[in-house]
Amino acid sequence: MLDKARENLRLACEQLKIHPDVFEELKSPRETLAVTLLIRMDNGSRRAFKAWRCRYNDRRGPTKGGVRFHPNVSLDEIETLAFWMTFKCAVANLPFGGGKGGVCVNSKELSPTELERLSRAYIEAFSSFIGPDRDIMAPDMYTNGIVIAWMADEYAAITGEPLPMAITGKPIAFGGTVGRTDATARGGYIALRHLEASLNLDPAKATVAIQGFGNVGYHCAKLLHADGYRIVAVSDSRGAIYDPDGLDPLAVMEHKLHNGGILGAKGHGETREISNAELLELDCDVLVPAALERQITLANSDRIKARIILEMANGPITPEADAALTAAGHIIVPDILANSGGVTVSHLEWVQNRSGFYWDNSRVRDHLKTTMSTETQAVWALHNDMDISMREAAYVHGLRRIADSVEARGTQAYFSGT
Numbered sequence: 001m002l003d004k005a006r007e008n009l010r011l012a013c014e015q016l017k018i019h020p021d022v023f024e025e026l027k028s029p030r031e032t033l034a035v036t037l038l039i040r041m042d043n044g045s046r047r048a049f050k051a052w053r054c055r056y057n058d059r060r061g062p063t064k065g066g067v068r069f070h071p072n073v074s075l076d077e078i079e080t081l082a083f084w085m086t087f088k089c090a091v092a093n094l095p096f097g098g099g100k101g102g103v104c105v106n107s108k109e110l111s112p113t114e115l116e117r118l119s120r121a122y123i124e125a126f127s128s129f130i131g132p133d134r135d136i137m138a139p140d141m142y143t144n145g146i147v148i149a150w151m152a153d154e155y156a157a158i159t160g161e162p163l164p165m166a167i168t169g170k171p172i173a174f175g176g177t178v179g180r181t182d183a184t185a186r187g188g189y190i191a192l193r194h195l196e197a198s199l200n201l202d203p204a205k206a207t208v209a210i211q212g213f214g215n216v217g218y219h220c221a222k223l224l225h226a227d228g229y230r231i232v233a234v235s236d237s238r239g240a241i242y243d244p245d246g247l248d249p250l251a252v253m254e255h256k257l258h259n260g261g262i263l264g265a266k267g268h269g270e271t272r273e274i275s276n277a278e279l280l281e282l283d284c285d286v287l288v289p290a291a292l293e294r295q296i297t298l299a300n301s302d303r304i305k306a307r308i309i310l311e312m313a314n315g316p317i318t319p320e321a322d323a324a325l326t327a328a329g330h331i332i333v334p335d336i337l338a339n340s341g342g343v344t345v346s347h348l349e350w351v352q353n354r355s356g357f358y359w360d361n362s363r364v365r366d367h368l369k370t371t372m373s374t375e376t377q378a379v380w381a382l383h384n385d386m387d388i389s390m391r392e393a394a395y396v397h398g399l400r401r402i403a404d405s406v407e408a409r410g411t412q413a414y415f416s417g418t
C-alpha cells in the first residue's frame with residue numbers, strides 16, 4: 001500500500017512542481033518502531049503479539065494518529081496509515097504531522113484482563129517513542145474508550161504525569177474533551193452537508209448504505225438519519241442488514257448491545273440479511289465505507305452503484321478502483337478530508353490539556369464545523385478549478401501546506417543560491 005501511496009505522491013509533486021527535496025523527505029517514514037509484546041494469558045500461558053508505531057513526518061508538528069488492534073495489522077499497513085495521517089492533519093490545517101500504531105491481534109479472542117495487559121504493555125513498549133511534543137496517540141479500530149483509558153493510565157504511571165497529554169480520546173473524567181466520541185462521524189456529516197447543494201443531494205429523498213457499525217459508522221448513521229436521510233443498510237464484521245424502507249440507527253444499536261451484533265435487527269419494512277459485498281453494491285445515493293481499507297477494488301468497482309462515496313474508513317478504495325470509479329463519474333469524498341473530524345477534535349483535547357481550560361460542547365462543535373466547512377470548500381474549489389478528483393484536490397491541498405513547512409526550513413535551492 002505504501003508503494004502505491006508513494007507513487008501517487010511522486011506524480012503529484014511533479015505535477016505541482018514541488019521542490020524535489022519535499023518528495024525525497026516524504027517518500028519514507030521518519031521512524032518506525034517494531035516490538036513483540038509478551039502477554040501473560042489468563043490460563044497462565046504466554047503469547048507474543050507483534051506491535052508497531054510509526055512517526056511518518058513531523059514537519060508540521062508532533063506526529064499524531066490512532067492505534068488499532070486488528071488481526072490484519074502489519075508494518076505496511078501502519079506506515080501507510082501514518083502517511084495518510086500526515087496528509088490528513090495538513091488538510092485539516094492542524095499543527096501535527098502523521099503517525100499511527102497497531103497490534104496484530106484479534107481482540108475479540110482476549111478476555112478483558114488480557115486486553116488490559118496488552119494495552120498497558122503497548123504503552124510500556126512505546127513510552128519513550130510517544131510524548132505530548134513528539135507523537136500523540138488516539139483511538140482507532142477496536143481501541144475504544146476503555147482501551148485508551150488503560151493506555152493513558154499506564155503512560156501516567158510511567159511518566160509520573162497525572163494528565164497524559166500524549167494520548168487523546170481519553171474519557172472525559174480523565175482529561176478527555178467533550179465531542180470526541182462522535183467527532184469523526186460528525187466531521188464527515190458536516191462535509192457532506194456542506195456539499196449537498198453542489199452534489200444535488202436532497203436528504204429527504206437520499207438513501208444511504210453504511211459499511212461498519214462501530215464508532216464511526218453508528219454515529220454517521222445517527223446524524224444522517226436525524227437529518228432525514230434514509231439509512232437502507234448497515235453492516236458489521238458478521239454481515240449486513242438491508243431494509244428499503246429504512247433502518248433506525250438507535251434501534252439497531254440497541255439490538256447490537258443486547259445481541260453482540262446487528263444481524264437480526266429490524267427496520268421499518270421488510271428487513272433482510274445481505275452480505276457485506278452486497279451492501280457495497282446496493283443501488284443507493286450515498287455509500288459510506290466505515291470499516292476497513294481495500295473494500296472496493298477492481299474486482300467489485302464496476303458493480304458499485306452509489307453516486308457519492310463518503311470515505312469514513314481510511315483507504316477503503318484501492319488506487320486502481322478509485323481511478324475506475326472516478327472515470328465512471330462517481331464522486332468520492334476522500335478519507336483524508338471526510339474522516340478528519342476525529343483528529344481535529346483530538347487536537348482540541350490536546351490544546352485543552354495544555355491550557356487546563358475545558359471547552360463546552362457548543363464551542364467544540366462550532367470549531368469542528370468551521371474547520372470541516374472551510375477545508376471541504378477549499379478541496380471542492382481545487383477539484384473544480386484544477387479539474388481533478390476530490391482525492392487529488394485533497395492531496396494538492398495538504399501537499400502544499402506540507403511543502404511550505406519543508407521549504408521554510410531551507411531546500412537545496414537555498415543552499416545553491418538558485
Ligand SMILES: NC(=O)C1=CN([C@@H]2O[C@H](COP(=O)(O)OP(=O)(O)OC[C@H]3O[C@@H](n4cnc5c(N)ncnc54)[C@H](O)[C@@H]3O)[C@@H](O)[C@H]2O)C=CC1
Nearest residue numbers: 141142184212213214215216236237290291313314339342
Ligand atoms: N475512531 C476514529 O476516530 C477514526 C476512525 N477512522 C477509521 O474509521 C474506520 C472505523 O473505525 P471505528 O469506527 O473507530 O472502529 P470500531 O472498532 O469502532 O468499528 C469498526 C466496525 O467495523 C466493523 N467491521 C470490521 N470488519 C468488517 C468487515 N469486514 N465488513 C464490515 N464491517 C466490518 C466492525 O464490526 C465494527 O462495527 C477505520 O477505518 C478507522 O481507521 C478514521 C478516523 C478516525
Ligand SMILES: O=C(O)CCC(=O)C(=O)O
Nearest residue numbers: 065066138140342343346
Ligand atoms: O484522533 C486522532 O488523533 C487519530 C485519528 C486517526 O487515527 C485517524 O484519523 O485515522
